[in-house]
Amino acid sequence: MIIVTGGAGLIGSNIVSALNQRGQRDIMVVDHLKNGRKMHNLADLDIRDYMDKDDFLARIRDRRDFGAVEAVFHLGACSATTEWDGQFVMRNNFEYSKELLHWCQEIGAQYSYASSASVYGLAEHGFREERACEKPINMYAYSKFQFDQYVRSVRSQLRHQVVGFRYFNVYGPREAHKGSMSSTPFHFNNQVLANGVCKLFEGTDGYENGGQQRDFVFVEDCAAVNLWFMDHPDKSGIFNLGTGRAQSFNDIANAVLGWHKQHRQVEARIDYVPFPEHLKGAYQSYTQADLRALRAAGYDGRFHDVAEGVAKYMDWLNAGDAARRRAL
Numbered sequence: 358m359i360i361v362t363g364g365a366g367l368i369g370s371n372i373v374s375a376l377n378q379r380g381q382r383d384i385m386v387v388d389h390l391k392n393g394r395k396m397h398n399l400a401d402l403d404i405r406d407y408m409d410k411d412d413f414l415a416r417i418r419d420r421r422d423f424g425a426v427e428a429v430f431h432l433g434a435c436s437a438t439t440e441w442d443g444q445f446v447m448r449n450n451f452e453y454s455k456e457l458l459h460w461c462q463e464i465g466a467q468y469s470y471a472s473s474a475s476v477y478g479l480a481e482h483g484f485r486e487e488r489a490c491e492k493p494i495n496m497y498a499y500s501k502f503q504f505d506q507y508v509r510s511v512r513s514q515l516r517h518q519v520v521g522f523r524y525f526n527v528y529g530p531r532e533a534h535k536g537s538m539s540s541t542p543f544h545f546n547n548q549v550l551a552n553g554v555c556k557l558f559e560g561t562d563g564y565e566n567g568g569q570q571r572d573f574v575f576v577e578d579c580a581a582v583n584l585w586f587m588d589h590p591d592k593s594g595i596f597n598l599g600t601g602r603a604q605s606f607n608d609i610a611n612a613v614l615g616w617h618k619q620h621r622q623v624e625a626r627i628d629y630v631p632f633p634e635h636l637k638g639a640y641q642s643y644t645q646a647d648l649r650a651l652r653a654a655g656y657d658g659r660f661h662d663v664a665e666g667v668a669k670y671m672d673w674l675n676a677g678d679a680a681r682r683r684a685l
Contacts, residue, residue, distance in 0.1 A: 599646025
Protein backbone atom coordinates (compact mmCIF):
# COMPACT_ATOMS: atom_id res chain seq x y z
CA MET A 358 0.00 0.00 0.00
CA ILE A 359 1.02 3.60 -0.63
CA ILE A 360 -0.11 6.36 1.75
CA VAL A 361 -0.53 9.97 0.60
CA THR A 362 -1.16 12.51 3.35
CA GLY A 363 -2.70 15.74 2.14
CA GLY A 364 -3.93 13.54 -0.67
CA ALA A 365 -6.90 15.78 -1.46
CA GLY A 366 -4.62 18.80 -1.92
CA LEU A 367 -2.86 20.09 -5.02
CA ILE A 368 0.36 18.09 -5.02
CA GLY A 369 -1.06 15.11 -3.15
CA SER A 370 -3.97 14.54 -5.52
CA ASN A 371 -1.66 14.85 -8.51
CA ILE A 372 0.61 12.20 -7.01
CA VAL A 373 -2.45 9.96 -6.61
CA SER A 374 -3.33 10.66 -10.25
CA ALA A 375 0.21 9.78 -11.38
CA LEU A 376 0.08 6.55 -9.36
CA ASN A 377 -3.27 5.66 -10.95
CA GLN A 378 -1.74 6.19 -14.38
CA ARG A 379 0.79 3.51 -13.44
CA GLY A 380 -2.04 1.17 -12.52
CA GLN A 381 -1.58 1.64 -8.77
CA ARG A 382 -4.89 1.54 -6.86
CA ASP A 383 -3.75 0.30 -3.45
CA ILE A 384 -3.59 3.82 -2.05
CA MET A 385 -4.80 5.34 1.21
CA VAL A 386 -5.42 9.08 1.25
CA VAL A 387 -5.08 10.89 4.57
CA ASP A 388 -6.53 14.39 4.74
CA HIS A 389 -8.85 16.70 6.66
CA LEU A 390 -12.03 17.26 4.68
CA LYS A 391 -13.54 19.99 6.81
CA ASN A 392 -13.77 21.73 3.46
CA GLY A 393 -15.76 18.95 1.83
CA ARG A 394 -15.41 20.51 -1.61
CA LYS A 395 -11.87 19.13 -1.71
CA MET A 396 -13.46 15.76 -2.51
CA HIS A 397 -13.71 16.97 -6.12
CA ASN A 398 -9.92 16.58 -6.32
CA LEU A 399 -10.36 12.84 -5.66
CA ALA A 400 -13.67 12.09 -7.37
CA ASP A 401 -12.08 10.98 -10.65
CA LEU A 402 -9.27 9.04 -8.95
CA ASP A 403 -9.12 5.52 -7.52
CA ILE A 404 -8.00 4.85 -3.95
CA ARG A 405 -8.54 1.93 -1.61
CA ASP A 406 -9.12 3.84 1.62
CA TYR A 407 -9.46 7.28 3.19
CA MET A 408 -8.64 8.35 6.75
CA ASP A 409 -8.86 11.65 8.62
CA LYS A 410 -5.47 13.06 9.60
CA ASP A 411 -6.21 12.94 13.34
CA ASP A 412 -7.41 9.34 13.21
CA PHE A 413 -4.34 8.38 11.19
CA LEU A 414 -1.96 9.98 13.68
CA ALA A 415 -3.71 8.24 16.59
CA ARG A 416 -3.41 4.87 14.86
CA ILE A 417 0.28 5.19 14.07
CA ARG A 418 0.91 6.29 17.66
CA ASP A 419 -0.85 3.10 18.77
CA ARG A 420 1.27 1.21 16.23
CA ARG A 421 -1.79 -0.21 14.49
CA ASP A 422 -1.01 -2.60 11.65
CA PHE A 423 -1.74 -1.13 8.22
CA GLY A 424 -0.31 -4.11 6.41
CA ALA A 425 2.65 -3.73 4.08
CA VAL A 426 3.30 -0.03 3.40
CA GLU A 427 5.72 0.58 0.55
CA ALA A 428 5.89 4.38 0.66
CA VAL A 429 4.46 7.43 2.39
CA PHE A 430 4.15 10.74 0.55
CA HIS A 431 3.63 13.36 3.25
CA LEU A 432 2.04 16.52 1.81
CA GLY A 433 -0.37 17.28 4.64
CA ALA A 434 0.30 20.54 6.49
CA CYS A 435 -1.04 23.92 7.48
CA SER A 436 0.15 25.77 4.37
CA ALA A 437 -1.09 29.29 5.17
CA THR A 438 1.87 31.66 5.24
CA THR A 439 -0.33 34.13 7.12
CA GLU A 440 -0.92 31.80 10.12
CA TRP A 441 0.91 33.12 13.19
CA ASP A 442 -0.38 30.62 15.78
CA GLY A 443 3.01 29.02 16.24
CA GLN A 444 1.79 26.25 18.52
CA PHE A 445 -0.81 25.18 15.94
CA VAL A 446 1.63 25.32 13.03
CA MET A 447 4.39 23.39 14.82
CA ARG A 448 1.98 20.67 15.95
CA ASN A 449 0.55 20.21 12.46
CA ASN A 450 3.72 20.61 10.42
CA PHE A 451 6.72 19.80 12.59
CA GLU A 452 5.53 17.29 15.20
CA TYR A 453 3.29 15.41 12.76
CA SER A 454 6.16 15.08 10.30
CA LYS A 455 8.47 13.78 13.04
CA GLU A 456 6.01 11.10 14.12
CA LEU A 457 5.60 9.94 10.52
CA LEU A 458 9.34 9.89 9.97
CA HIS A 459 10.00 7.57 12.90
CA TRP A 460 7.02 5.36 12.07
CA CYS A 461 8.26 4.91 8.50
CA GLN A 462 11.71 4.00 9.78
CA GLU A 463 10.17 1.38 12.08
CA ILE A 464 8.09 -0.28 9.34
CA GLY A 465 10.67 0.09 6.56
CA ALA A 466 8.63 2.45 4.36
CA GLN A 467 10.07 5.08 2.03
CA TYR A 468 9.26 8.58 3.26
CA SER A 469 8.96 11.66 1.05
CA TYR A 470 7.81 14.92 2.60
CA ALA A 471 7.02 18.47 1.54
CA SER A 472 9.49 21.09 2.60
CA SER A 473 9.25 24.53 1.00
CA ALA A 474 11.31 27.11 -0.86
CA SER A 475 9.97 29.57 1.72
CA VAL A 476 12.76 28.38 4.04
CA TYR A 477 15.07 30.69 2.04
CA GLY A 478 13.16 33.76 3.21
CA LEU A 479 14.25 36.80 1.24
CA ALA A 480 17.09 34.68 -0.19
CA GLU A 481 19.91 37.12 0.38
CA HIS A 482 22.34 34.20 0.00
CA GLY A 483 20.70 32.22 -2.78
CA PHE A 484 18.66 29.05 -3.11
CA ARG A 485 21.06 26.22 -2.29
CA GLU A 486 20.08 23.44 0.09
CA GLU A 487 22.53 24.74 2.66
CA ARG A 488 22.12 26.23 6.13
CA ALA A 489 23.83 29.46 5.07
CA CYS A 490 20.98 30.19 2.61
CA GLU A 491 18.11 29.51 5.01
CA LYS A 492 16.30 32.20 7.00
CA PRO A 493 12.51 31.72 7.21
CA ILE A 494 10.37 34.82 7.74
CA ASN A 495 6.98 33.31 8.72
CA MET A 496 5.73 30.44 10.88
CA TYR A 497 4.92 28.16 7.96
CA ALA A 498 8.43 28.53 6.60
CA TYR A 499 9.94 28.08 10.06
CA SER A 500 8.05 24.82 10.62
CA LYS A 501 9.36 23.44 7.31
CA PHE A 502 12.88 24.68 7.98
CA GLN A 503 12.94 23.17 11.48
CA PHE A 504 11.84 19.77 10.21
CA ASP A 505 14.59 19.86 7.58
CA GLN A 506 16.99 20.62 10.42
CA TYR A 507 15.65 17.68 12.41
CA VAL A 508 16.09 15.33 9.44
CA ARG A 509 19.68 16.52 9.10
CA SER A 510 20.31 15.89 12.80
CA VAL A 511 19.18 12.23 12.62
CA ARG A 512 20.48 11.50 9.11
CA SER A 513 23.16 9.06 10.32
CA GLN A 514 20.49 6.99 12.09
CA LEU A 515 18.18 6.58 9.09
CA ARG A 516 18.00 3.13 7.54
CA HIS A 517 15.34 3.76 4.90
CA GLN A 518 14.79 6.48 2.31
CA VAL A 519 13.89 9.97 3.51
CA VAL A 520 13.47 12.70 0.88
CA GLY A 521 12.42 16.32 1.41
CA PHE A 522 11.29 18.51 -1.48
CA ARG A 523 11.54 22.28 -1.33
CA TYR A 524 8.67 23.22 -3.60
CA PHE A 525 8.85 26.54 -5.39
CA ASN A 526 5.71 28.14 -6.95
CA VAL A 527 3.57 25.14 -7.82
CA TYR A 528 0.54 25.56 -10.12
CA GLY A 529 -1.80 23.27 -11.98
CA PRO A 530 -4.95 21.14 -11.82
CA ARG A 531 -6.74 20.45 -8.52
CA GLU A 532 -5.90 23.64 -6.63
CA ALA A 533 -9.21 25.55 -6.63
CA HIS A 534 -9.83 24.65 -2.95
CA LYS A 535 -6.87 26.82 -1.92
CA GLY A 536 -8.83 30.03 -2.44
CA SER A 537 -6.59 33.09 -2.06
CA MET A 538 -3.55 30.79 -1.81
CA SER A 539 -4.17 29.38 -5.31
CA SER A 540 -1.61 30.11 -8.00
CA THR A 541 -1.46 33.19 -10.18
CA PRO A 542 -2.44 31.26 -13.35
CA PHE A 543 -5.63 30.18 -11.57
CA HIS A 544 -6.44 33.73 -10.44
CA PHE A 545 -5.56 35.29 -13.78
CA ASN A 546 -7.84 32.84 -15.58
CA ASN A 547 -10.73 33.74 -13.27
CA GLN A 548 -10.07 37.45 -13.75
CA VAL A 549 -10.10 37.15 -17.53
CA LEU A 550 -13.37 35.20 -17.43
CA ALA A 551 -14.93 37.73 -15.06
CA ASN A 552 -13.90 41.05 -16.62
CA GLY A 553 -11.18 40.55 -19.24
CA VAL A 554 -8.35 41.89 -17.07
CA CYS A 555 -5.30 40.34 -15.36
CA LYS A 556 -4.24 42.32 -12.31
CA LEU A 557 -0.52 42.40 -11.50
CA PHE A 558 1.51 44.34 -8.97
CA GLU A 559 3.40 47.40 -10.07
CA GLY A 560 7.17 47.21 -9.89
CA THR A 561 9.11 46.94 -6.64
CA ASP A 562 12.65 46.09 -5.53
CA GLY A 563 13.97 47.46 -8.80
CA TYR A 564 11.68 45.35 -11.00
CA GLU A 565 9.40 46.82 -13.67
CA ASN A 566 5.64 46.48 -13.47
CA GLY A 567 4.82 42.77 -13.34
CA GLY A 568 8.51 42.02 -13.70
CA GLN A 569 9.03 40.28 -10.38
CA GLN A 570 10.25 36.75 -11.09
CA ARG A 571 9.46 33.39 -9.54
CA ASP A 572 10.29 29.80 -10.33
CA PHE A 573 6.85 28.57 -11.42
CA VAL A 574 6.70 24.76 -11.52
CA PHE A 575 3.89 22.71 -13.08
CA VAL A 576 2.41 20.22 -10.62
CA GLU A 577 2.69 17.37 -13.15
CA ASP A 578 6.47 17.77 -12.93
CA CYS A 579 6.34 17.69 -9.13
CA ALA A 580 4.49 14.37 -9.22
CA ALA A 581 7.04 12.97 -11.69
CA VAL A 582 9.95 13.83 -9.37
CA ASN A 583 8.18 12.20 -6.40
CA LEU A 584 7.61 8.97 -8.31
CA TRP A 585 11.18 8.93 -9.60
CA PHE A 586 12.47 8.92 -6.04
CA MET A 587 10.02 6.18 -5.11
CA ASP A 588 11.60 4.16 -7.93
CA HIS A 589 15.08 4.90 -6.54
CA PRO A 590 14.88 4.02 -2.83
CA ASP A 591 18.65 4.37 -2.43
CA LYS A 592 18.39 8.15 -2.95
CA SER A 593 17.85 10.35 0.11
CA GLY A 594 18.31 14.01 0.88
CA ILE A 595 16.71 17.45 0.73
CA PHE A 596 16.17 18.82 -2.77
CA ASN A 597 14.85 21.95 -4.43
CA LEU A 598 11.88 21.25 -6.67
CA GLY A 599 11.40 23.96 -9.27
CA THR A 600 12.31 24.37 -12.91
CA GLY A 601 15.63 26.09 -12.32
CA ARG A 602 14.37 29.05 -14.35
CA ALA A 603 12.85 32.26 -12.99
CA GLN A 604 10.07 33.79 -15.10
CA SER A 605 8.07 36.95 -14.56
CA PHE A 606 4.46 37.43 -13.57
CA ASN A 607 4.11 39.16 -16.93
CA ASP A 608 5.08 35.83 -18.54
CA ILE A 609 2.30 34.07 -16.62
CA ALA A 610 -0.28 36.72 -17.51
CA ASN A 611 0.69 36.72 -21.18
CA ALA A 612 0.44 32.93 -21.31
CA VAL A 613 -3.09 33.10 -19.88
CA LEU A 614 -4.10 35.95 -22.19
CA GLY A 615 -2.61 34.14 -25.19
CA TRP A 616 -4.60 31.00 -24.42
CA HIS A 617 -7.88 32.92 -24.20
CA LYS A 618 -7.13 34.79 -27.42
CA GLN A 619 -6.36 31.57 -29.28
CA HIS A 620 -9.11 29.34 -27.88
CA ARG A 621 -11.90 31.78 -27.02
CA GLN A 622 -11.12 34.70 -29.32
CA VAL A 623 -11.19 36.91 -26.25
CA GLU A 624 -9.03 40.03 -26.11
CA ALA A 625 -8.00 40.77 -22.53
CA ARG A 626 -5.44 43.09 -20.99
CA ILE A 627 -3.09 43.54 -18.04
CA ASP A 628 -3.75 46.16 -15.36
CA TYR A 629 -1.04 47.03 -12.84
CA VAL A 630 -2.14 47.80 -9.28
CA PRO A 631 -0.10 49.52 -6.55
CA PHE A 632 2.23 47.23 -4.65
CA PRO A 633 0.73 46.63 -1.16
CA GLU A 634 2.46 48.50 1.63
CA HIS A 635 2.18 45.55 4.03
CA LEU A 636 4.19 43.33 1.66
CA LYS A 637 7.15 45.67 1.27
CA GLY A 638 10.21 44.06 2.82
CA ALA A 639 8.39 40.73 3.20
CA TYR A 640 7.93 39.71 -0.43
CA GLN A 641 10.04 37.41 -2.58
CA SER A 642 10.55 39.39 -5.79
CA TYR A 643 12.85 36.71 -7.17
CA THR A 644 13.09 32.94 -6.73
CA GLN A 645 14.94 30.36 -8.79
CA ALA A 646 15.61 26.79 -7.73
CA ASP A 647 19.21 25.66 -7.73
CA LEU A 648 18.83 22.16 -9.22
CA ARG A 649 22.42 20.96 -8.90
CA ALA A 650 21.66 18.61 -5.99
CA LEU A 651 18.59 17.16 -7.75
CA ARG A 652 20.53 16.56 -10.96
CA ALA A 653 23.46 15.09 -9.03
CA ALA A 654 21.06 12.59 -7.46
CA GLY A 655 20.28 11.37 -10.99
CA TYR A 656 16.98 13.00 -11.88
CA ASP A 657 17.21 14.11 -15.51
CA GLY A 658 13.55 14.80 -16.32
CA ARG A 659 12.59 17.93 -18.24
CA PHE A 660 10.42 20.62 -16.63
CA HIS A 661 7.64 22.53 -18.39
CA ASP A 662 8.35 26.21 -18.90
CA VAL A 663 5.60 28.76 -18.21
CA ALA A 664 4.26 28.81 -21.78
CA GLU A 665 3.93 25.01 -21.89
CA GLY A 666 2.66 24.46 -18.36
CA VAL A 667 0.12 27.29 -18.36
CA ALA A 668 -1.26 26.17 -21.74
CA LYS A 669 -1.81 22.64 -20.40
CA TYR A 670 -3.40 24.04 -17.25
CA MET A 671 -5.74 26.34 -19.17
CA ASP A 672 -6.84 23.39 -21.32
CA TRP A 673 -7.76 21.47 -18.16
CA LEU A 674 -9.20 24.39 -16.21
CA ASN A 675 -11.51 25.59 -18.98
CA ALA A 676 -12.72 22.24 -20.26
CA GLY A 677 -15.76 20.15 -19.35
CA ASP A 678 -16.83 20.82 -15.78
CA ALA A 679 -14.76 23.99 -15.58
CA ALA A 680 -17.40 25.94 -13.67
CA ARG A 681 -17.34 23.40 -10.84
CA ARG A 682 -13.54 23.41 -10.74
CA ARG A 683 -13.41 27.17 -10.48
CA ALA A 684 -16.08 27.23 -7.79
CA LEU A 685 -14.39 24.87 -5.34
